[in-house]
Each structure stands twice: as structure tokens, then as C-alpha cells.
Amino acid sequence: MTRNSVTATAKRLVLSITRMTIHNGPGIRTLILFKGCPLRCLWCSTPEAQKDEAEIALYPNRCIHCEQCVPVCPTNAIDLTGGTMSVNRAVCDNCGKCAQVCHTEAIKLLGQEMTIEELLTEVKKDAIVYKHSRGGVTISGGEPLLNPEFTQELLRAFKKENVGVGVDTCGHVPWTTIEKVLPYIDFFLWDIKHMNDEKHRKFTGVSNKFILSNARSVSERNVPLYIRVPVIPGYNDSEENIRAVCEFARDLSSLVNVDLLPLHHLGKARYNSLNLAYPIADIPLIPDDVLHNIKKMVESYQLNCSIVG
Ligand code: SF4
Ligand code: SF4
Structure with a gap:
């Protein structure tokens, strides 16, 4: 499969490209958001990334x-x-x-369709920044691992240019897709929304089975993992669930950090702009002291933990 014959004209819908970000992996990074996601999280803050269409x-x-x-x-x-x-x-x-x-x-x-060459051109603008900050590009969405052939070629192109690559994934993709891109990835940001499968289905629309088994398989291949946990009061912030996340995370040998992402309501205007009802208006923000107690609980498992955002 050569780039010219298969993907030179292939395109994917890009929602946004943000340069100079600092919350999406080490160093200073360019963040590419693709459109299209297999999950429908109740608390999604980027509803405009859900559909794989403009x-x-x-x-x-x-x-x-x-x-x-x-x-x-x-x-x-x-x-x-x-x-x-x-x-x-x-x-x-x-x-x-x-x-x-x-x-x-x-x-x-x-949503703007972009080719691999176009994305590469954007990313290369900050090559000097990546070099001095040990940063790179992080692909996210939506789900960046939809369309495996395109993603594989895109990441191969980044790697060829010595651009470090992080992937922010929901993990709900076939293992064969992840296997294709593993050689080009420096780290994963891996979302875990709930450890209870029934609740995971209820809050996101899908089972957590692939998400957990894929995370274990990635860890077995020694690819660094940042486990990211959106902390949503009344939904997944129970002691039982946080401890279950910790027990899962401590068995991941390539784990770097557990990132806690507290609920925010910054996505409300995005729902308005799409004429969608905002589904989580009634969920209160998590108090700082409660969040810090969750962080301490995670650290009691000898895990590195940060509050992100
Ligand atoms: S309102 Fe819809 S159909 Fe009309 S021009 Fe705008 S995008 Fe096209
Ligand atoms: S009428 Fe309003 S929405 Fe239409 S082009 Fe003018 S400013 Fe834009």
C-alpha cells in the first residue's frame, strides 16, 4: 500500500487544528480534531465532533x-x-x-476535508517548537482512529518528518486498527468513562469491553498510556468507580499518569449553535475539595495523578 496509490487524494473531515496547546501530552503540541465518534457520551463537550459529516x-x-x-x-x-x-x-x-x-x-x-499532505504542511509549521519543547502533534476528535488506512498513512508521514505523535482515543475501535498505528505512536491519551459495563452503555451508548481490553493490549506492547477520566458528579465519581479505575490502571505496566478531567460547562454554547438541547445543564460542577480527594485516592494506589483543565 503506497501513499501515492492509496492515500494521496484521500481526505478526512477535520473539525479544527489548534497550535501551541499544552494540555494534550508532553511539550507544546498541535492538536488536530477529526470529526466522527462512535460514542455519544452524555457529558460530551464537543458535540460538533460527533458526526462524521460537515x-x-x-x-x-x-x-x-x-x-x-x-x-x-x-x-x-x-x-x-x-x-x-x-x-x-x-x-x-x-x-x-x-x-x-x-x-x-x-x-x-x-468540518473541512483535508489530505495527508495538507495536514502535514500545517503540522510542520511548528517543527522547531516541537523540537525545543519535546512536543509534537496530538490527534483527537471525535475519534481519530476511525478510518484506519488514512490514519496509518498520516501517522507514518508525521513519523517520517520526526514529528512526535500522541493519540487521544476513546479506545472503542477494533484492535486491528490500533495494531496498524502502534509503530508510529509515542503515547496514547486513553479515556475511561466508567468501569461498570452497564453504566458505560447507559452513559456513552457503547460497552467498555473493547476500551479496556485494547488498553491492556497497548500496555503489553509498552506504549506509554495516560488514562483520562472525565469526572462527572453523580455519574462516575463514586468511590467504587474511582477505585475500580485505579485497580485497572495499576495493572497497566506502561501507565504514565492518570489524568482527571473535571466536568465543565464550556460546551453549552456549542450545543446551542447546533440547535441541540444541552443534556447536562443540571449537573453541578465538582467542588475543588472533592476533586482533590479523588486525586489523593488515585495517588494512594501509587499512581501518578494530575487534574487537567
Ligand atoms: S442553510 Fe443549509 S442548505 Fe442553505 S446554504 Fe446554508 S448549509 Fe446550505
Ligand atoms: S443575513 Fe446574517 S447569517 Fe446571513 S449572511 Fe448576513 S450576517 Fe450572515
Whole structure:
């Protein structure tokens, strides 16, 4: 399988590329978010990364009612009457023509198809930064390991340019996919949402079976693992669950750290922009002292632990 014959023109939908990040692995990193995720976590803070398709986001308070978007819409989905801007999503096909003419970014198209060469060009802009900070690129999403052939070629290209690679994964992908990319990865950020399978299914839509077994298999191959635990009050912050995570994590020989990611509500505006109900409005933030007690509990298992974010 050569890059030219198989993937030179292959593309994947990219939600965003953020340079100079410091919370996504060691050093200073470029963070690439891909669209498409097999999970539907109740507390997801990036709902715009869930679908593997482009979609429009709406910010009506930026609209100046210039009417540029109305004539370009092929489905007559845009309504500017009543003093506000809205889109009938039942007829909108997310073509993005309105976003192209909207100068105030009241409508934005989320998701841009990019080739491996285009992604490589973006990442290489900060090669000097990676070198001096021992950083690199972290691919995330959504789920970055969807589309195994594309991902394998992308990571191979990064490696060829001596760019360090981290993968932020939900872990719910076939082992054959992970095996393909292992040679090119410096570390994984590996999410564990719940140790109880029934609750995992209820809160994320899928079983935790692959997630846990894949993490064990990665560890057996000595690839560094950062276990990441979103801490969601009333859902997965019970002592029973945290201890179960610790017991699982201490058996991972390649574990570097347990990262605690406390719930935040920064994603609320994203739900609004997609006209989705915000499903976790009623969940309170976790108090600092409770979070620090969880950290101490993790450390009592002789595990390194950080609060991230
Ligand atoms: S994305 Fe296309 S179909 Fe949807 S509102 Fe904009 S122009 Fe109309
Ligand atoms: S182009 Fe943008 S600013 Fe102008 S009416 Fe449409 S949404 Fe509003």
C-alpha cells in the first residue's frame, strides 16, 4: 500500500487544528480534531465532533441581517423574519454555501476535508517548537482512529518528518486498527468513562469491553498510556468507580499518569449553535475539595495523578 496509490487524494473531515496547546501530552503540541465518534457520551463537550459529516453552526447574535445568505441557499432553509436568523435544519443539507458568504461568521461550516499532505504542511509549521519543547502533534476528535488506512498513512508521514505523535482515543475501535498505528505512536491519551459495563452503555451508548481490553493490549506492547477520566458528579465519581479505575490502571505496566478531567460547562454554547438541547445543564460542577480527594485516592494506589483543565 503506497501513499501515492492509496492515500494521496484521500481526505478526512477535520473539525479544527489548534497550535501551541499544552494540555494534550508532553511539550507544546498541535492538536488536530477529526470529526466522527462512535460514542455519544452524555457529558460530551464537543458535540460538533460527533458526526462524521460537515454541518453548520449558527450564531444568530452575530447576524447583521445583510441577507447575503438567503439567495445562495439551494433549499430555502434560511429565515430572517421576526428579527432573528434561523435555519430549518429539516431541509438544510449542510452544503455550506451560506457560510461562504456570511462575513460576520453568524453561520459557520464545521468540518473541512483535508489530505495527508495538507495536514502535514500545517503540522510542520511548528517543527522547531516541537523540537525545543519535546512536543509534537496530538490527534483527537471525535475519534481519530476511525478510518484506519488514512490514519496509518498520516501517522507514518508525521513519523517520517520526526514529528512526535500522541493519540487521544476513546479506545472503542477494533484492535486491528490500533495494531496498524502502534509503530508510529509515542503515547496514547486513553479515556475511561466508567468501569461498570452497564453504566458505560447507559452513559456513552457503547460497552467498555473493547476500551479496556485494547488498553491492556497497548500496555503489553509498552506504549506509554495516560488514562483520562472525565469526572462527572453523580455519574462516575463514586468511590467504587474511582477505585475500580485505579485497580485497572495499576495493572497497566506502561501507565504514565492518570489524568482527571473535571466536568465543565464550556460546551453549552456549542450545543446551542447546533440547535441541540444541552443534556447536562443540571449537573453541578465538582467542588475543588472533592476533586482533590479523588486525586489523593488515585495517588494512594501509587499512581501518578494530575487534574487537567
Ligand atoms: S448549509 Fe446550505 S442548505 Fe443549509 S442553510 Fe446554508 S446554504 Fe442553505
Ligand atoms: S449572511 Fe450572515 S450576517 Fe448576513 S443575513 Fe446571513 S447569517 Fe446574517
